[in-house]
Amino acid sequence: MTMTLDTPVESIQSLAPQSAARWRRWTRPALGLLLPLTVAAAWEWAVAAGWSNGRLVPPPSTVMSTINELARSGELVRHMAITLERVGAGFALGVAAGTVLGAISGYWELARRLLDPTVQALRAIPSIAWVPLFILWLGIFELSKVALIAVGVFFPIYLGVMGAILSVDRKIVEVGRTFRLSGPAMIRRILLPAVLPAYVVSLRVGLGLGWMFVVAAEFMGASEGLGYLLIDGQQLGKPAQILAAIVIFAILGKTTDWLIEIAAMPFLRWQDAFAPSRGAF
Amino acid sequence: MLVLDRVGKTYPNGVNALERFSIEIRLGEIVAVIGGSGCGKSTLLRAIAGLDRASYGAITLDGEALTAPHPKVGIIFQEPRLLPWLSVADNIGFGLSDLSAPERRDRVAAALAKVGLSDKAKAWPRELSGGQAQRVAIARALVVRPEVLLLDEPFSALDAFTRRDLQDHLLDLWSETRPTLVLVTHDVDEAVVLADRILVMRPRPGRLFEGVDISLTRPRDRNSELFETTKRRILTALDRSLDQAAPDPAAAAEAGDALWW
Numbered sequence: 001m002t003m004t005l006d007t008p009v010e011s012i013q014s015l016a017p018q019s020a021a022r023w024r025r026w027t028r029p030a031l032g033l034l035l036p037l038t039v040a041a042a043w044e045w046a047v048a049a050g051w052s053n054g055r056l057v058p059p060p061s062t063v064m065s066t067i068n069e070l071a072r073s074g075e076l077v078r079h080m081a082i083t084l085e086r087v088g089a090g091f092a093l094g095v096a097a098g099t100v101l102g103a104i105s106g107y108w109e110l111a112r113r114l115l116d117p118t119v120q121a122l123r124a125i126p127s128i129a130w131v132p133l134f135i136l137w138l139g140i141f142e143l144s145k146v147a148l149i150a151v152g153v154f155f156p157i158y159l160g161v162m163g164a165i166l167s168v169d170r171k172i173v174e175v176g177r178t179f180r181l182s183g184p185a186m187i188r189r190i191l192l193p194a195v196l197p198a199y200v201v202s203l204r205v206g207l208g209l210g211w212m213f214v215v216a217a218e219f220m221g222a223s224e225g226l227g228y229l230l231i232d233g234q235q236l237g238k239p240a241q242i243l244a245a246i247v248i249f250a251i252l253g254k255t256t257d258w259l260i261e262i263a264a265m266p267f268l269r270w271q272d273a274f275a276p277s278r279g280a281f
Numbered sequence: 282m283l284v285l286d287r288v289g290k291t292y293p294n295g296v297n298a299l300e301r302f303s304i305e306i307r308l309g310e311i312v313a314v315i316g317g318s319g320c321g322k323s324t325l326l327r328a329i330a331g332l333d334r335a336s337y338g339a340i341t342l343d344g345e346a347l348t349a350p351h352p353k354v355g356i357i358f359q360e361p362r363l364l365p366w367l368s369v370a371d372n373i374g375f376g377l378s379d380l381s382a383p384e385r386r387d388r389v390a391a392a393l394a395k396v397g398l399s400d401k402a403k404a405w406p407r408e409l410s411g412g413q414a415q416r417v418a419i420a421r422a423l424v425v426r427p428e429v430l431l432l433d434e435p436f437s438a439l440d441a442f443t444r445r446d447l448q449d450h451l452l453d454l455w456s457e458t459r460p461t462l463v464l465v466t467h468d469v470d471e472a473v474v475l476a477d478r479i480l481v482m483r484p485r486p487g488r489l490f491e492g493v494d495i496s497l498t499r500p501r502d503r504n505s506e507l508f509e510t511t512k513r514r515i516l517t518a519l520d521r522s523l524d525q526a527a528p529d530p531a532a533a534a535e536a537g538d539a540l541w542w
Binding site: 171172174175177178179180185189190193194196269270271 | 406
């Protein structure tokens with residue numbers, strides 16, 4: 001009886017939401033850009049009108065031309081590439097370690113009893129505190145930087161995976177039990193899909209921390225990278241260069257985060273929260 | 282034949298959820314277990330399903346002991362418990378992973394048609410109404426052709442109209458393969474509509490109080506005089522089961538000797 005009622009109602013409604021969704025697709029990013037663009041335009045205008053000399057806070061046009069200059073000389077690509085490389089390597093290591101240890105602690109109680117207190121204690125240490133030790137152990141070059149980023153990425157991934165496994169609904173697991181799933185089948189068919197949404201969130205949090213720690217790592221003595229541009233800009237009194245590096249950090253951070261979101265989308269379509277109308281874009 | 286022989290369950294916290302429960306259920310029989318909260322209804326069902334081990338006694342199906350989930354025993358819970366990441370069709374086919382893909386597809390399609398949800402095959406569970414979701418759960422349990430189907434208050438979360446609809450629907454589906462149904466419910470109406478036999482339970486500790494055979498012919502008319510009389514009989518039995526809950530020297534004596542085995 002429900003079906004005969006449902007069908008006509010759905011077919012009537014299906015036309016309107018589609019065009020509305022298309023409309024939202026373009027207006028949403030535009031709305032998000034409104035505030036930063038207005039502020040930028042206002043500052044540009046304030047400097048042009050002579051209300052500020054813009055020496056310490058250069059207007060957007062100056063920042064843009066700095067970025068252009070860096071790009072033309074090929075320096076920008078070099079700095080971006082090395083920073084991306086560091087974040088990529090550190091992120092990969094942190095994700096691998098966090099996923100494996102988090103899964104073990106979440107799945108196996110004895111391992112959790114053994115491992116988790118130590119990990120939690122290590123987590124309480126501010127990660128920057130490891131820097132001197134890492135430099136002594138691993139030298140001042142790439143290895144110590146990657147290690148620091150990996151440590152920063154590790155904890156949210158570890159916590160996310162363990163917490164997600166622990167909070168898998170017992171009722172859903174029982175469904176697997178009534179169909180007599182073996183251990184590996186239970187992991188593949190119940191635990192993995194159940195854990196995936198929380199895992200994607202922890203990947204995004206981890207990546208955010210990776211970007212945070214790459215700056216810290218590059219502050220501790222680098223000759224290239226976006227963090228080096230920041231330090232160099234400070235020491236030589238070039239605020240436009242600092243702002244340029246900040247803008248590029250923002251673009252890279254947002255883009256990589258968005259890539260994770262896009263990559264995960266096909267696996268998470270079943271979730272209410274990932275319905276296209278509710279996505280960030 | 283499903284046989285429960287002096288089945289008891291004591292939880293680690295010392296609560297006696299179920300005591301000395303014995304019953305024989307023929308293949309194809311529909312048995313409703315009814316009683317107030319804390320009478321061990323769900324404990325009983327979970328023990329048959331093999332989800333929890335009974336502390337005492339034995340449960341056997343055709344002579345085979347049931348101590349873990351068994352391929353011939355299916356269960357439908359109070360909530361649909363669909364896997365949210367699988368489409369409706371994949372949910373129904375969840376227990377058919379041993380079959381070849383085309384065979385599985387055919388079985389799922391047939392099951393979908395039987396519960397009247399062929400048009401929802403590709404929908405996500407979140408897109409279903411409560412009644413539709415529970416119909417998918419019924420299809421998922423029946424598609425593996427169980428000999429015994431356990432139902433733990435399967436319709437209690439639904440509105441009265443949907444509930445009646447699904448009760449009738451369940452009987453239709455049952456009549457095709459005639460598995461044994463063991464239905465836990467707190468709804469007297471539901472028990473009388475569906476069951477061949479109603480087991481009235483008594484709480485604290487959960488015990489069998491009275492078994493009532495229902496000989497009304499199917500389909501049963503919910504408005505008939507006989508239906509009303511039968512309902513009243515069950516309600517009276519339920520009332521008496523609660524009356525005797527407090528002082529019952531016989532139960533205390535037997536509880537003492539239950540410690541021996």
